[in-house]
Amino acid sequence: MYEPSDFPPFAVTVDLVVLTVRADELCVLLVRRGEEPFLGQWALPGGFVRVSEAVDDAAVRELGEETGVSGLHLEQLSTYGEPGRDPRMRVVSVAYLALAPDLPVPVAGSDAAAASWVPIEEVTTLAFDHARILSDGVERARAKLEYTALATAFCGGEFTVAELRRVYEIVWGVALDPRNFHRKVTGVEGFLVPTGESTARDGGRPAALFRRGEVGVLSPPLVRAPGS
Amino acid sequence: MYEPSDFPPFAVTVDLVVLTVRADELCVLLVRRGEEPFLGQWALPGGFVRVSEAVDDAAVRELGEETGVSGLHLEQLSTYGEPGRDPRMRVVSVAYLALAPDLPVPVAGSDAAAASWVPIEEVTTLAFDHARILSDGVERARAKLEYTALATAFCGGEFTVAELRRVYEIVWGVALDPRNFHRKVTGVEGFLVPTGESTARDGGRPAALFRRGEVGVLSPPLVRAPGS
DNA sequence: TAGGCTTATCGTCAACACGACGATAAGGAG
DNA sequence: CTCCTTATCGTCGTGTTGACGATAAGCCTA
Numbered sequence: 147m148y149e150p151s152d153f154p155p156f157a158v159t160v161d162l163v164v165l166t167v168r169a170d171e172l173c174v175l176l177v178r179r180g181e182e183p184f185l186g187q188w189a190l191p192g193g194f195v196r197v198s199e200a201v202d203d204a205a206v207r208e209l210g211e212e213t214g215v216s217g218l219h220l221e222q223l224s225t226y227g228e229p230g231r232d233p234r235m236r237v238v239s240v241a242y243l244a245l246a247p248d249l250p251v252p253v254a255g256s257d258a259a260a261a262s263w264v265p266i267e268e269v270t271t272l273a274f275d276h277a278r279i280l281s282d283g284v285e286r287a288r289a290k291l292e293y294t295a296l297a298t299a300f301c302g303g304e305f306t307v308a309e310l311r312r313v314y315e316i317v318w319g320v321a322l323d324p325r326n327f328h329r330k331v332t333g334v335e336g337f338l339v340p341t342g343e344s345t346a347r348d349g350g351r352p353a354a355l356f357r358r359g360e361v362g363v364l365s366p367p368l369v370r371a372p373g374s
Numbered sequence: 375m376y377e378p379s380d381f382p383p384f385a386v387t388v389d390l391v392v393l394t395v396r397a398d399e400l401c402v403l404l405v406r407r408g409e410e411p412f413l414g415q416w417a418l419p420g421g422f423v424r425v426s427e428a429v430d431d432a433a434v435r436e437l438g439e440e441t442g443v444s445g446l447h448l449e450q451l452s453t454y455g456e457p458g459r460d461p462r463m464r465v466v467s468v469a470y471l472a473l474a475p476d477l478p479v480p481v482a483g484s485d486a487a488a489a490s491w492v493p494i495e496e497v498t499t500l501a502f503d504h505a506r507i508l509s510d511g512v513e514r515a516r517a518k519l520e521y522t523a524l525a526t527a528f529c530g531g532e533f534t535v536a537e538l539r540r541v542y543e544i545v546w547g548v549a550l551d552p553r554n555f556h557r558k559v560t561g562v563e564g565f566l567v568p569t570g571e572s573t574a575r576d577g578g579r580p581a582a583l584f585r586r587g588e589v590g591v592l593s594p595p596l597v598r599a600p601g602s
Numbered sequence: 603t604a605g606g607c608t609t610a611t612c613g614t615c616a617a618c619a620c621g622a623c624g625a626t627a628a629g630g631a632g
Numbered sequence: 633c634t635c636c637t638t639a640t641c642g643t644c645g646t647g648t649t650g651a652c653g654a655t656a657a658g659c660c661t662a
Contacts, residue, residue, distance in 0.1 A: 154425040155383035158455065158466050197382040201455030201466060225453040225468050227386065227429030238386050238429060238466065240453050308609075326650065328611065333648095350609025351657040366648070369593075536638075554621065556640065561619095578638025579628040594619070 157237045160205045161192035163283030167300045167316050168248040173263040183233050184273030205242040219245045219299040223283055231275045243283045245299040293367035295337055298358035304341055306353035318370050336361035385465045388433045389420035391511030392472040395528045395544050401491040411461050412501030433470040447473045447527040451511055459503050471511045473527035521595035523565055526586035532569055534581035546598050564589035
C-alpha cells in the first residue's frame with residue numbers, strides 16, 4: 147500500500163480561522179499578503195508545517211505568533227486539497243478554527259504583514275480558497291454554539307449572562323429573549339459557575355458574574371431559532 | 375508566508391473508515407497489510423493521493439476500489455499529521471468516514487490483500503494510528519445519527535421503520551421503544567417518504583416501506599438516551 | 603430625594619415533545 | 633381458529649419552550 151519510493155511530494159500548511167466578537171460584530175483575524183500570488187489581498191493567517199512538527203502543533207504555534215496569546219480554543223476544521231488551490235505548487239492545507247475573547251492587546255503582527263480584525267460582513271475577496279474556509283469556519287462556530295459551551299470562549303474569564311447572550315445574538319445574527327435565555331443557561335447544570343461577584347458595567351441593575359463551568363455539552367441544546 | 379523554495383515535503387494519504395450494519399453488528403471494513411511495517415496486521419483501507427488528484431477525489435477513488443460500489447455517503451473526518459505516525463516517512467493522512475448499507479457483493483479486494491468486515495467490538499490492534507482514527511469515525515457516526523438523517527445511509531433503498539430502528543440500536547448500543555421511535559421518525563416532515571409498498575420480511579404484521587426523504591437535519595433531534 | 607431609565611431576574615401560562623406503556627391491527631405458524 | 637409476532641395508534645403525566653408580565657436594583661437627573 148505505502149510505497150515510499152513513489153509517493154508524490156506535497157506541501158502541507160495550516161490556515162487559521164480566528165474568530166472574536168468585538169464592537170457588536172463577529173470578526174475574523176486576517177493578514178494582508180506581502181507577496182505573490184494574491185499580493186496585497188486579505189488572507190487567513192497560516193504557514194508551513196515544519197518537518198518535525200505535528201500538524202496540530204503548527205496550528206498552535208501559528209496562533210501564538212499571530213495573536214500573541216496562548217490558551218485559546220483551537221480545533222481542527224477541515225482539510226483542503228484541491229490541485230491548483232495554490233497556483234505555485236501542490237499544497238494541502240489543514241484549516242483550524244480558533245475562538246478568542248475580545249483581545250485587549252492589538253494583534254502583534256510578527257512575520258505577517260498587517261494583521262487586523264475584520265467584521266465577517268465586510269469580508270469580500272480572500273486569497274486562495276480562503277473564502278470557503280472562512281465560511282466553513284463560521285458555520286462550524288455557529289453550529290457548535292447550539293450544543294456546546296463554546297460561546298464562553300468568546301468571553302473573558304468572568305462575564306454576565308447578558309454578555310454571553312450578546313455572543314449568541316451576534317454570532318447567530320438573531321435576537322434572543324433575555325428572560326428565556328437567562329432561565330436556560332442558568333438551568334443547565336455545570337454550564338456557568340457563579341463567582342459571587344456582580345458588576346454594573348452594562349448599566350442598569352448590577353448583574354451576577356459567572357465563569358465557564360466544566361460542562362462542555364449542553365443538553366438540551368440552545369436552538370438557533372428566532373424568538374428563543 | 376508561502377516560500378516554495380523551503381517547503382518541506384510530505385506524503386499525503388487518505389484513510390477510510392467504512393462502516394456498515396450487518397448481522398446485528400456495527401462493522402468496519404479492514405484490510406490485512408501485505409508489507410512492512412505492520413505486516414499482517416489489520417489496517418484501514420487507504421492509499422496515496424495522486425499528484426493531480428484532489429484529496430476528496432482520492433477518497434472517492436479508494437472507496438470505489440475497496441467496496442466496488444459508488445454513491446455511498448462519504449465525508450471528511452479529520453486529518454492526522456503527527457511526525458512518526460508512519461515509521462518510514464512524514465505522512466499526513468486525511469481520514470474519511472463512509473457509511474454503507476449491508477453490501478450484497480462481498481468486498482472485492484482489488485489491490486489490497488484480504489479485505490473484510492470486522493465487528494467494531496472485535497477490533498483489537500490496528501496498524502499505525504488507525505485505532506484512533508476508527509474510534510473518531512465511530513464517534514462521529516454515532517453523533518450524527520442524532521441530528522441528521524444519516525442512519526438511512528446504512529439501509530438499502532427501501533426499508534421499514536423497524537429496520538431503521540435496528541440501525542440506531544446497533545450503532546448506539548441501546549434499546550429504543552418501537553412505538554416512540556415510530557412516532558418520532560414518521561413525525562419529522564420530509565425524513566421518510568412512504569413508498570406505498572409494504573413487506574412482511576421481518577415476520578409479524580407487514581410493515582410499510584419507506585425511502586429516505588430530502589431532509590438532512592432532524593429537528594428536533596433523536597436523542598441517544600436509554601428508554602427513548 | 604424622588605422619579606425615571608436601564609438592565610437583571612423571577613414567574614406564569616399555554617403549546618409541545620418525550621418517555622412509559624396500553625390497545626388494536628394484520629400477517630404467519632401450528 | 634388460536635397463538636405468536638411485529639406494526640401502528642393512542643393516552644397520560646412530565647418537562648421544556650416561547651411569549652411575556654412583574655418586580656428588583658442600580659444610575660442619572662431634576
